[in-house]
Amino acid sequence: MVDTPGLPARRAALRMMDAVLHRGETLEQAERGALRSINGPADRALARAIAAEVMRWLVDLDAMIDSATKKRLPDDAKPRSVLRLMLVQWLRFDTPPHAVIATALPLLTGGPRRLAHGVFSTLSKREVTLPEGPTPSDAVAMRWGDRAQDIMAALAVPPPLDLALRDHAETEKWAGELGGESLAPGHIRLPRGTPVDQLPGFEEGAWWVQDLAATLPARLLGAGEGRRVLDLCAAPGGKTLQLAAAGWTVTALDISERRLERLRNNLERTGLAAEIITADALTWQPAKQFDAILLDAPCTATGTCRRHPDVLHRIGQRQIHEMAELQQKLLARAVSWLPEGSTLVYAVCSLEEEEGEGQATNVPLRQKPVTQDELPTGLHPDSNGWLRTDPAMLPDAGGLDGFFIGRWVK
Numbered sequence: 001m002v003d004t005p006g007l008p009a010r011r012a013a014l015r016m017m018d019a020v021l022h023r024g025e026t027l028e029q030a031e032r033g034a035l036r037s038i039n040g041p042a043d044r045a046l047a048r049a050i051a052a053e054v055m056r057w058l059v060d061l062d063a064m065i066d067s068a069t070k071k072r073l074p075d076d077a078k079p080r081s082v083l084r085l086m087l088v089q090w091l092r093f094d095t096p097p098h099a100v101i102a103t104a105l106p107l108l109t110g111g112p113r114r115l116a117h118g119v120f121s122t123l124s125k126r127e128v129t130l131p132e133g134p135t136p137s138d139a140v141a142m143r144w145g146d147r148a149q150d151i152m153a154a155l156a157v158p159p160p161l162d163l164a165l166r167d168h169a170e171t172e173k174w175a176g177e178l179g180g181e182s183l184a185p186g187h188i189r190l191p192r193g194t195p196v197d198q199l200p201g202f203e204e205g206a207w208w209v210q211d212l213a214a215t216l217p218a219r220l221l222g223a224g225e226g227r228r229v230l231d232l233c234a235a236p237g238g239k240t241l242q243l244a245a246a247g248w249t250v251t252a253l254d255i256s257e258r259r260l261e262r263l264r265n266n267l268e269r270t271g272l273a274a275e276i277i278t279a280d281a282l283t284w285q286p287a288k289q290f291d292a293i294l295l296d297a298p299c300t301a302t303g304t305c306r307r308h309p310d311v312l313h314r315i316g317q318r319q320i321h322e323m324a325e326l327q328q329k330l331l332a333r334a335v336s337w338l339p340e341g342s343t344l345v346y347a348v349c350s351l352e353e354e355e356g357e358g359q360a361t362n363v364p365l366r367q368k369p370v371t372q373d374e375l376p377t378g379l380h381p382d383s384n385g386w387l388r389t390d391p392a393m394l395p396d397a398g399g400l401d402g403f404f405i406g407r408w409v410k
């Protein structure tokens with residue numbers, strides 16, 4: 001049987017939505033399975049885009065669907081999934097309703113098909129619209145408190161592409177050559193969708209892709225001047241590259257050989273050096289001492305919700321708590337390895353207090369507060385000397401990922 005053109009992409013998007021919402025997979029994991037059978041890059045991109053937009057606007061899409069059904073459809077009912085996909089195509093991608101119907105209804109048969117057709121027709125006749133920014137789920141609203149609305153509003157706009165430069169002294173040169181904006185030395189911001197490997201400087205390794213917020217932990221360690229730093233939980237290695245470029249002698253450790261492979265490739269491309277260790281930080285013992293440790297701990301990654309909107313629905317109290325337990329153990333090990341006079345920076349790309357402030361207040365070291373002059377214009381340390389960023393900050397410049405960063409000396 002020959003498929004309606006575009007149907008495989010929609011089918012793959014449905015599979016991805018199901019894998020995230022009902023099996024707890026990340027969008028990236030879900031992609032690997034669902035996109036295997038799709039050949040064309042345009043279809044793959046479409047499937048990805050539909051699934052991501054459904055994740056971003058899920059609460060609003062469901063409210064629309066519920067407003068047009070007499071009996072609430074169960075969360076995992078296929079007509080609900082197909083309707084989410086149809087609404088996203090119409091309201092976010094401006095696909096005309098008749099084209100949405102033609103490409104999505106073949107995903108259903110019989111009664112469910114008639115139901116989806118009826119609900120979609122009702123909503124398109126009503127000319128429903130999405131709000132300016134996605135609505136947070138109740139759980140997210142509770143956790144993010146008075147920042148929730150602003151953070152969600154920032155998700156309506158696609159994030160820009162940030163590059164980190166190997167040589168900060170060349171910021172002006174690369175901003176000119178790449179036609180980008182710089183918000184800090186060594187940082188260039190370009191519009192989203194710029195094809196990375198065709199940009200000047202890629203082949204020669206003059207820069208790598210790294211969100212501005214993700215560069216802040218390593219920046220807070222300053223220049224290395226040959227001193228030794230342990231980059232604990234280092235892969236895929238954006239911070240390792242920064243530290244090596246800033247003159248640190250870097251030992252980069254991670255448990256994942258697959259992720260470390262990307263670090264090796266990046267080191268080769270940029271001509272930077274680091275000792276690489278594949279090990280579990282919970283059992284590994286260092287054979288030497290370090291002047292600094294950067295612990296960019298595994299976390300729920302809710303701060304990356306602009307690029308990974310699946311975190312809005314996949315992450316709950318259980319995952320946050322599990323991560324917090326692991327972070328606490330990793331912090332305890334890092335603290336125990338530090339000699340007198342050394343520095344610890346702890347970072348997570350999470351918006352959850354339990355993974356950030358909740359961990360930092362228990363570190364038994366002397367805090368070295370983050371100061372205003374260390375930060376790009378528009379960012380500020382909080383009143384406790386921690387640094388907290390979120391996607392709603394720097395709104396006029398395109399925002400940044402959410403991070404928590406703390407710093408101490410022993």
Ligand SMILES: C[S@@+](CC[C@H](N)C(=O)[O-])C[C@H]1O[C@@H](n2cnc3c(N)ncnc32)[C@H](O)[C@@H]1O
Pocket residue numbers: 232233234235236237238239240253254255256259279280281282296297298299
């Ligand atoms: C937030 S990511 C690190 C990102 C990295 N610092 C960068 O800038 O590209 C967390 C990393 O922790 C690693 N990890 C998780 N548990 C670990 C453990 N027990 N020991 C060592 N690494 C671990 C994961 O493999 C993952 O690469």
